[in-house]
Amino acid sequence: MSVRRGLLAFVATLLAALATLSACSEPEADLVIYSGRSEELVAPLIEDMEAELDIAVDVRYGDSAELAAQLLEEGDATEADLFFSQDAGALSALAQAGLLSDLDQNVLDVVADRYQDPQGRWVATSARARVVTYDPTQAPEATEFDSVDDLLQEKYRGEIGFAPTNASFQSFVTALRVTRGDDAARQWLEDFSALEPAAYENNIAVLEAVNGGDVSLGLINHYYWYQMQQELGAEAMNAKIHYLDSEDAGALVNVAGVGVLRSSEAADLAADAVDFLLSEQAQQYFADETAEYPVREGVESTTYDLVPLEKIDSAPIDLNDLGSLEETLALLDEVGLT
């Protein structure tokens, strides 16, 4: 009897749910952005954009690669006007598929050449650098490091933390291949692997491990350290970071960027939005809130004491070469670093 009553209640709930669901609808937006950058990072900025341009923006958050796949599948049928990507690779793929339209030259002029598509179909909005984080009590000598080769010492066996599945780490390996050639890159990876480095799920876990003294060294992006220092306070922060020599792949600078979809029916608004993302206001946001490097010249962080980008990025690496991720993954697979 009670089974039957439970059943009835269950079905009734479902019917009610269906009714409510069909009543749901959302208002039309002026601009639709597919964002591979996370909501936590960029939502306040989007709000500023809505206020500044006086438009309603809908943002579809997702993983950059998945959204790129989605955009490729949608083709011209997409409702997206703008693609805001965590990395250059996804933007390159869309550009090569002919899905991105050319950006205005005056927009591109704001940003240094190395932070944009040579054909002007996408532009970087912020940059991040690879750094070595270290525990000053266990590995104070890290300040002396020039290159990732300095990590390859027997005393660091099991003492290096890294995030093998993290896109930035993989970009670093690509940079290694681009700067040294595949054979030298493989050699480095094999030596690195032989030291039995500790694999973590992501950069934050690596940084926490170093900060907690679980490992002496870690390979991360710079802004994680700045954010954690901000959160914990400089006193409580144990881990420190060190920038490798600017020519070294271990000091690679990566970008996040934006492109306008060719099929956009709001191309002007989309162009305004790109404009906004490169404006001093937006660039200041990146510098102050996310501790990333602004790509617009003359903008400096007021909250973070960032090492100036010019010092670390002498642009030895063509970012467009970073598209060859497939070979990088094959190489990582080969040496067993997955």
Place this chain on the structure above:
Amino acid sequence: MSRLEVKGLDKSFGRQSVLRSLDLEVATGCLTAVLGPSGCGKTTLLRLIAGFDHADAGRIRLGDAVVAAPGRHEPPEKRRVTVVPQEGSLFPHLDVASNVAFGLGRTGRRTGSRVAELLELVGMGGFDRRMPAELSGGQQQRVALARALAPDPQLILLDEPFAALDAGLRVSLRAEVAAALRLAGATAVLVTHDQEEALSTADSVAVMAAGAIRQHASPLTVYRRPTDLEVARFVGEAVELTGVADGGSVTTVLGTHPLYGTAVGTGLVVLRPEQLVVGPNGVAATVVEQQFFGPSTVLTLALNDAAGVVRARTNGSHPSGATVKVHVDGPVVFFPGG
């Protein structure tokens, strides 16, 4: 084959007492029927003998071994007691031969001669490869019997094995089963609520009511000389008349009849319908109704001087309203009092 001895068996489920100090003895090679109405505890008794349930008190002895006693419970597989249940309960995933061979040892299972012999015995030769679902109810019961006989058990328990079958099949099958059991020299207990089945099949009948055995004797004795009124009523149709006993005989409205044993005083006389003979002499009675049953006809007779109504068997035809004469044939049973 062994002797079964049950002494002082008690069993309750929660507050409901099902068996109350039950005693039962079954001689070696003897087929005993436990006859009782539904809910009298027959099946519980059987499950305790088989070892499926634990007794609260009392002991069960099989041959020389005590299989259940306070603090002692031989598990079913050690007792060598097999069961033919009401629904057959053949293993649905095994064919007929494998079902029969189930209780045999490894070697017995391999040779298969015993299986063929038993299937022949129960009239199921040639059905080895059939699946249980392909058999009729009667066939399933035959296979269940062969399966129970196969391991040469100390005791076979038959739990209303014919109840689910139709009337004609029931009669023929129980004769065959009784014959097969005797041929195998099996000690067997047949639980049933069907008087005819118990009387016609068993060597001895134990009448059970309210969790105890009321009378255990040969079928004829149980039928002709029931020890109490309840047994009398349950074992067969009883004609009940008041009478006055004076030693070796008793006097009722139908005359004076010899008694089994001796008694004195007023009480109830019980005789069987076939003892009421319609013939040329005796007491006059009026036919109220006649029911034709083929070999015999049952007459409902109103006795004169308002002594009540009795039922008698005859093979002649007597229309309603006719006057006939009846007399009592053979000795009767007398219960003193009310």
Place this chain on the structure above:
Amino acid sequence: MFAVLPLVYLVVRAGDKGAAFAWAYLRRDSTVELVVRSLALTVTVTVACLVLGVGLAFVTTRVALPGRAVWMTLAALPLAIPSYVSAYAWISALPSLAGFGGAALVLTACTYPYVYLPVAAALSRTDPALEEMARSLGRTPWQTFRSVTLRQLRPAAASGALLVALYVLSDFGAVSLMRFDAFTRVIYTSYRASFDRTPAAVLSLVLVVITVAITMGEVRSRGKAQQWRTGAGAARVPVPLVLGRRTTLAAIGGCLAAALLSLGVPLASLAYWIGRGSSLDLDWSRLAGAGVTTVLVSAAGAVVCVLLAIPVGVLAARHRSPAVRMIEQATFAGHALPGIVVALALIFFATRYARPLYLEMPLVIAAYVVLFLPAAVGAVRASVALSSPRVEEIARGLGRSPYGVLGAVTLPLAAPGVAAGAALVMLTCMKELPATLLLHPTGSETLAIRLWSLTRVGSYADAAPYAAALVLLAALPTVWLGQALRQRLDSTETVP
């Protein structure tokens, strides 16, 4: 038909670069290795789930265990834990678990209830008379369990094992966090590494072939076995086994260990992160909104799945013709596909042929149907197969049409099982992430989406309340499943 859409899509995409490319890709050593690796994981997890699921089912339904009801609920509850939550808990506690061992551990811990639930249900209704027969014929309890009980459980265990195997093949969360290169992770990586959909489509097709093979294996193992009881008489409920003190302790220990591994670790990790975060920052209205959306979409997904599953399930239970087998297996095709593949297939079709539905809730529900219809079909089929077709024939004899019989006899008899199937689909929908993420209407969000969004920026403390809410909500249908199971045991537990 709907379930076949991803197949069409995959064939189109795999053929993008010509059959020669696809063939060459297939024959690469790494593809062969991938198949071996994925199958090894699938077999390991399935076997582990069978052992754990059947063992726990036996202990909780047949043994007189103190607190039996609690153990039953606990044994079903891991279904409420998304594999990515469990995997995260394990990997953050024991980073060295990464790889095959960790993936197998997490997937076993998350999926064994797929075996436990149907087997426990089957155990509660298998006829104990058969086991008593076996005992009286000289088999020990253990021999009886092996030769009789297990055989009776085979259909239930096989259908559970099938769900486990398909789940393992399609799961992304656990294998990606454990960094084990199973099919889904490689397919995903292939999208990310090359933005080339052809290799991913080729690999997905291989996955489909494996799925069909596994499904056919399950159908074979189900065989001709007839499930309704032979003979007359009412089935009794087994008398719980009373064990000795030491065995009872061992049984409780087993239940406790299973609960700790599958529930304890993820819940402790959630508690840790909730403790670390400051609850003041929590946006309750947003959490509630995501919760409501989650429940609504999942419930709708469950209802649609079950409605579609009824015809397929009834046919599968009653008419085993080759055509019906084809239809049934077609529904399974989508089940082993990674959510991202199903989502991309639906994007492909919706943008071309159903534009108004694109990025609306019905599309999400469509993805749920493709992904989870098999679970619903399995539930319908199993519960219909349990009732004897004789009863339906009687209803026909009483003048009902075939459809009348379906409504008046077959479905009411199967209703508890069908409802259980709906609950199962609903909680699976709640946990689903990849397809929901790609297809949800822009601006709406579910708990799983929020959870993903917060964890990817490392805000574990902020994500924990969402994970907790998800587990709690998913626990409701799970507990209900456990309750239904227990009621079935209690209601029939009467004096013989």
